Amino acid sequence: MNNIDLSVSIGKLKLKNPVLLASGTVGYGNEISKFIDLSKIGAIVTKSISLKPRKGNPPQRIVETSSGMLNAIGLANVGLEVFVKEKLPFLEELKTTLICNIAASSIEEYVQCIRILSEHEIIKAFEINVSCPNVKDGGLIFGNNIEAVKKITSEVRKATEKTLLIKLSPNTADIWKFAEAAKNEGADAVSAINTLVGAAFDIKTKKPKIKNITGGLSGPAIKPVALAKVFEIHRNVDIPIIGIGGISNTEDAIEFLIAGASAVQLGTINFINPNAGIEIIEGLKNYCLQNNVNNISKLTGSYNLS
Amino acid sequence: MNNIDLSVSIGKLKLKNPVLLASGTVGYGNEISKFIDLSKIGAIVTKSISLKPRKGNPPQRIVETSSGMLNAIGLANVGLEVFVKEKLPFLEELKTTLICNIAASSIEEYVQCIRILSEHEIIKAFEINVSCPNVKDGGLIFGNNIEAVKKITSEVRKATEKTLLIKLSPNTADIWKFAEAAKNEGADAVSAINTLVGAAFDIKTKKPKIKNITGGLSGPAIKPVALAKVFEIHRNVDIPIIGIGGISNTEDAIEFLIAGASAVQLGTINFINPNAGIEIIEGLKNYCLQNNVNNISKLTGSYNLS
Amino acid sequence: MIIENSKVISNIEIANNIFLLTVRSPQIASHGKAGQFCNIKVSNSNYPLLRRPFSICDINNDEVSFLFNIVGEGTKILSGKKENDVINILGPLGNGFLLNDDFDLAVFVAGGLGIAPFPLLQKELKNKKQIERFFGARTAAEIITLDFEESHWATDDGSLGRRGTVLDLLDSEINNFTNYKLKIFGCGPTPMLKALQKYSEEKKIKCEISVESAMACGFGICQGCPVEKNDKSGFYLICKDGPVFNSSDVIL
Amino acid sequence: MIIENSKVISNIEIANNIFLLTVRSPQIASHGKAGQFCNIKVSNSNYPLLRRPFSICDINNDEVSFLFNIVGEGTKILSGKKENDVINILGPLGNGFLLNDDFDLAVFVAGGLGIAPFPLLQKELKNKKQIERFFGARTAAEIITLDFEESHWATDDGSLGRRGTVLDLLDSEINNFTNYKLKIFGCGPTPMLKALQKYSEEKKIKCEISVESAMACGFGICQGCPVEKNDKSGFYLICKDGPVFNSSDVIL
Numbered sequence A, B: 001m002n003n004i005d006l007s008v009s010i011g012k013l014k015l016k017n018p019v020l021l022a023s024g025t026v027g028y029g030n031e032i033s034k035f036i037d038l039s040k041i042g043a044i045v046t047k048s049i050s051l052k053p054r055k056g057n058p059p060q061r062i063v064e065t066s067s068g069m070l071n072a073i074g075l076a077n078v079g080l081e082v083f084v085k086e087k088l089p090f091l092e093e094l095k096t097t098l099i100c101n102i103a104a105s106s107i108e109e110y111v112q113c114i115r116i117l118s119e120h121e122i123i124k125a126f127e128i129n130v131s132c133p134n135v136k137d138g139g140l141i142f143g144n145n146i147e148a149v150k151k152i153t154s155e156v157r158k159a160t161e162k163t164l165l166i167k168l169s170p171n172t173a174d175i176w177k178f179a180e181a182a183k184n185e186g187a188d189a190v191s192a193i194n195t196l197v198g199a200a201f202d203i204k205t206k207k208p209k210i211k212n213i214t215g216g217l218s219g220p221a222i223k224p225v226a227l228a229k230v231f232e233i234h235r236n237v238d239i240p241i242i243g244i245g246g247i248s249n250t251e252d253a254i255e256f257l258i259a260g261a262s263a264v265q266l267g268t269i270n271f272i273n274p275n276a277g278i279e280i281i282e283g284l285k286n287y288c289l290q291n292n293v294n295n296i297s298k299l300t301g302s303y304n305l306s
Numbered sequence C, D: 001m002i003i004e005n006s007k008v009i010s011n012i013e014i015a016n017n018i019f020l021l022t023v024r025s026p027q028i029a030s031h032g033k034a035g036q037f038c039n040i041k042v043s044n045s046n047y048p049l050l051r052r053p054f055s056i057c058d059i060n061n062d063e064v065s066f067l068f069n070i071v072g073e074g075t076k077i078l079s080g081k082k083e084n085d086v087i088n089i090l091g092p093l094g095n096g097f098l099l100n101d102d103f104d105l106a107v108f109v110a111g112g113l114g115i116a117p118f119p120l121l122q123k124e125l126k127n128k129k130q131i132e133r134f135f136g137a138r139t140a141a142e143i144i145t146l147d148f149e150e151s152h153w154a155t156d157d158g159s160l161g162r163r164g165t166v167l168d169l170l171d172s173e174i175n176n177f178t179n180y181k182l183k184i185f186g187c188g189p190t191p192m193l194k195a196l197q198k199y200s201e202e203k204k205i206k207c208e209i210s211v212e213s214a215m216a217c218g219f220g221i222c223q224g225c226p227v228e229k230n231d232k233s234g235f236y237l238i239c240k241d242g243p244v245f246n247s248s249d250v251i252l
């Protein structure tokens, strides 16, 4: 059984394997491509793009915590125009599957971004970031408001035929209700999870270690929370899930598939081991071989609760 | 300046120092007293007590995660009657300040427990667990429902004159609203946070590693989340906060005080270093000495956001 | 029950991936009994976070030894400890084997690493009771002989001793001991203990077993280590009420 | 920019809590330039999670060395590395100092551990430019001489060299070099760099500084390491656009 099928389909989106690189942890592909063959990756998700460039937050933007890190980058990005002009050409060359992550401060801005970007053949899907904890406008204000998520999803759905992923915030009581709302308004999948809101203080200066005061917690520390959220969605809503949160190795990725994810995204691990994606794809292949799984999608939601 | 005042007051409750041992991580004081002088601790909080004994969940109840652990003990406890008969006498001998944590599946049960326990002089305060993620009845059903928290608080308030702490769930979007509800209904303080809902799967058997499927995540992994919740409450609600979540050493405890806590509770660290409480009290004293803080309560909410 | 910073005397790989760790722990050494265990912090950091429980294997003066194999990160880190490293150990924990009840032949039954508590148990029984030893392993390469010369051996693949399980082995020999009042002391993987429970019940032989589970604290405060009571009325805590139980008291 | 598992050649405590770590990293050695840095994984576990950035101190054939002091858990773990241990190193990262612009006397200005990039820089400048070295430390005990014999020294407490900051020292000597086209190369704590920025601007001396910040990735994908552009139009990324900047380009 050497022909293991690692491919997965999400809406119209065909992925050669279920290992994606998460938004905000690969930039626009350029720098990380020195360490990893992006053409072999399921897909890469761009850093959140907004209509206009954003400078992002002043330093300090990151701080390490126990098995995790806090970040408050503030959606620093080059803006739509520069993205199209300067970043897309490189991404086209790479022959990688490209998912564009969009962050906006109004529904109109989401729609406008999607309209413009939809014209670009190379962009195969959109991931709508309604859940960034680190900006005042947009971000969590949307992410924690189910009506906002509904409205954004339905408007954005009208603006594109491409595959649509809604990236959910874990900072809510019932994430499945948001997944359900996304599904009902026409999303093809949900990405779960974005970072958890966290903080750290310097006991000498009494200042927050992160200039933005709070930041988003990512990394292995949040893996159990992310798994529970994926599982919660899978049990309650019939929509494909892209699992994210603390995935660092093959075992972690498999855990997410078992818990209900159709694919996974790697975030923080890219900073530490930028080739992790390839290693995990290899690892998944081996796991399937050893466990007689001929099609990786059979792992999705394969938990045994007996 | 050798006379540093470590004492704090919360409602009528006077604590000789702000270091408490958290519910579910010290049993009823007996076993841990072999490692730590409980008479020197600010207070100990009992394992959640319910009216009737609870067997708790079948194994496996715990699993380690990166810098954390999941537990689903299921509120295993001896029940009110046995607690009073067999556990209280020992606690009386210890000369420790005792806070009774109550978990119940109905408002009536909460009230009944409190009525009975209020008669015992040695119990100085109650902590109401409205936030256990690991039981079907009660627990999170209450903890994520602001009306339930209001109702429980107001009923329990009527039943006792002792200091009343409401222990909040972090598994919500706006914890401060729950703190506000608790305050408005007469709670003296809130305890934040209980564990985060998490999960882990065995990739060989595909079974959840915890029999209960999900468990509560505790330990250093959750510290940044807990700090953000404490800070959120402190910014929005004028009520004393007892900070809990991943505190393992003096620096951690100080971070919580700075973020807005009036006192702290140690949980998971007790399993690893059962004398941590005493070490942290010593550490706080030294920090105050070095930083010319004559009264530890001055640290509460002393963050500098400039 | 104390916490002792203990200097490593030696840490020897006595078989593939199996280590015998000896530390200087005067206080634990002076109180430890066969069947008890210690909860060991394998690193100074949050990784791994929790202590790891290991049976006391042997005690010599102020030295305590543990027998362990590498199964995960914690034991891997422990295997890297070298002479003079200092390890933080909490113990001795739990209840040891009961030695003063009515028997005259102690029958040791161990599978794999389950052999760990028997060197000390043998010491404690010396000159008091007779002993027969039945040890099993998957294959000859995994056999740990320690200082047990005269023992009965079984391997799953027959590469040493009798082919089959240690229970098969025991059963094939048990009739040689009909003149004795027997008591079985069992330690090993749960499937083996289950078989032993059944066997001892059928044969009406007194039997104590050492039970394992995941643990956080190791001394009764987390309630993380339940094992169901035989009457299903609730759970014992393995760390506090065990790890050694009367075989008929628990449902594995 | 590669990831190399590098064997430790030596790790020597050359002053109190200050270590010189030398590893065999042929690929990094063959590409590394003065002013660049490497991002080092100090443990194989999630603790600490992130790599730690350190300037390349020197390169000898296929050996790369780093100079570091213990400030937290990561550097503590690194200080425990011994000969033959293997460390996972990502590098070389960032842009080094610019050496081919118009100057004939290189003025090194370092505070404390800021001396780290200068051994390699000195090597690269050898036979091309003249060099004057100004190094400061808090006290004599913290002075790291490395192989810089002929240097100007300042200590805050006057226990070695001139009493005062390295900037005071520089200022007291600068008039001796009026015949040269100067370029200052600065590295050290942020307050020192700020002073140096101001000084070089006032004196209209060309100046490059090596800037630090917390980092996650070290190669431009996390955006965690911003430093404000002089025109306030946005941020550079220290790891990718720096760590060496033209002094007038950034606001510290």
Ligand SMILES: Cc1cc2nc3c(=O)[nH]c(=O)nc-3n(C[C@H](O)[C@H](O)[C@H](O)COP(=O)(O)OP(=O)(O)OC[C@H]3O[C@@H](n4cnc5c(N)ncnc54)[C@H](O)[C@@H]3O)c2cc1C
Binding pocket: C037, C048, C052, C053, C054, C055, C056, C066, C067, C068, C069, C070, C071, C072, C073, C074, C075, C076, C113, C116, C117, C211, C212, C213, C214, C215, C243
């Ligand atoms: C009372 C007691 C006495 C013990 N005595 C010994 C001994 O003398 N020698 C010895 O080698 N081991 C002994 N163990 C088991 C030992 O504690 C585990 O092997 C060890 O904790 C594994 O740590 P780790 O970090 O290497 O593995 P982890 O990464 O924690 O786990 C690796 C794998 O082992 C499983 N595992 C972890 N702990 C246990 C457990 N307690 N029981 C069954 N499976 C587990 C995990 O589920 C996982 O699949 C004992 C356990 C108990 C409770």
Ligand SMILES: Cc1cc2nc3c(=O)[nH]c(=O)nc-3n(C[C@H](O)[C@H](O)[C@H](O)COP(=O)(O)OP(=O)(O)OC[C@H]3O[C@@H](n4cnc5c(N)ncnc54)[C@H](O)[C@@H]3O)c2cc1C
Binding pocket: D037, D048, D052, D053, D054, D055, D056, D066, D067, D068, D069, D070, D071, D072, D073, D074, D075, D076, D113, D116, D117, D211, D212, D213, D214, D215, D243
């Ligand atoms: C480009 C670059 C080059 C560097 N070169 C060297 C070098 O050659 N030698 C050397 O000793 N150090 C150097 N550093 C600093 C070094 O990276 C930190 O000292 C190290 O990361 C601390 O790790 P830790 O785990 O020991 O401390 P942590 O526990 O991470 O931190 C301990 C304390 O140091 C502070 N800290 C952490 N990182 C930094 C930082 N980058 N800048 C300022 N404060 C920090 C923390 O806020 C905390 O207060 C460099 C940093 C950068 C960005």
Ligand SMILES: Cc1cc2nc3c(=O)[nH]c(=O)nc-3n(C[C@H](O)[C@H](O)[C@H](O)COP(=O)(O)O)c2cc1C
Binding pocket: A022, A023, A024, A025, A047, A048, A071, A073, A075, A101, A129, A132, A167, A193, A194, A195, A217, A218, A219, A220, A222, A244, A245, A246, A247, A265, A266, A267, A268, A269, D222, D223, D224
């Ligand atoms: C530094 C950093 C920047 C991030 N930026 C974005 C972003 O721009 N848009 C977004 O949707 N998610 C962003 N994320 C969230 C990640 O995509 C991911 O959801 C999260 O980090 C959890 O995964 P991890 O634990 O594997 O890192 C960012 C995460 C990090 C650590």
Ligand SMILES: Cc1cc2nc3c(=O)[nH]c(=O)nc-3n(C[C@H](O)[C@H](O)[C@H](O)COP(=O)(O)O)c2cc1C
Binding pocket: B022, B023, B024, B025, B047, B048, B071, B073, B075, B101, B129, B132, B167, B193, B194, B195, B217, B218, B219, B220, B222, B244, B245, B246, B247, B265, B266, B267, B268, B269, C222, C223, C224
């Ligand atoms: C094993 C275990 C059992 C717990 N049982 C209870 C409980 O019965 N009632 C309660 O209110 N909280 C309980 N908690 C939650 C703790 O009191 C505390 O809120 C949480 O563990 C976070 O703190 P920590 O990170 O310091 O452990 C329990 C926690 C653990 C780890």
Ligand code: FES
Binding pocket: C214, C215, C216, C217, C218, C219, C220, C221, C222, C223, C224, C225, C237, C238, C239, C240
């Ligand atoms: S391990 Fe904590 S009670 Fe047994």
Ligand code: FES
Binding pocket: D214, D215, D216, D217, D218, D219, D220, D221, D222, D223, D224, D225, D237, D238, D239, D240
């Ligand atoms: S450290 Fe990641 S971008 Fe600079």
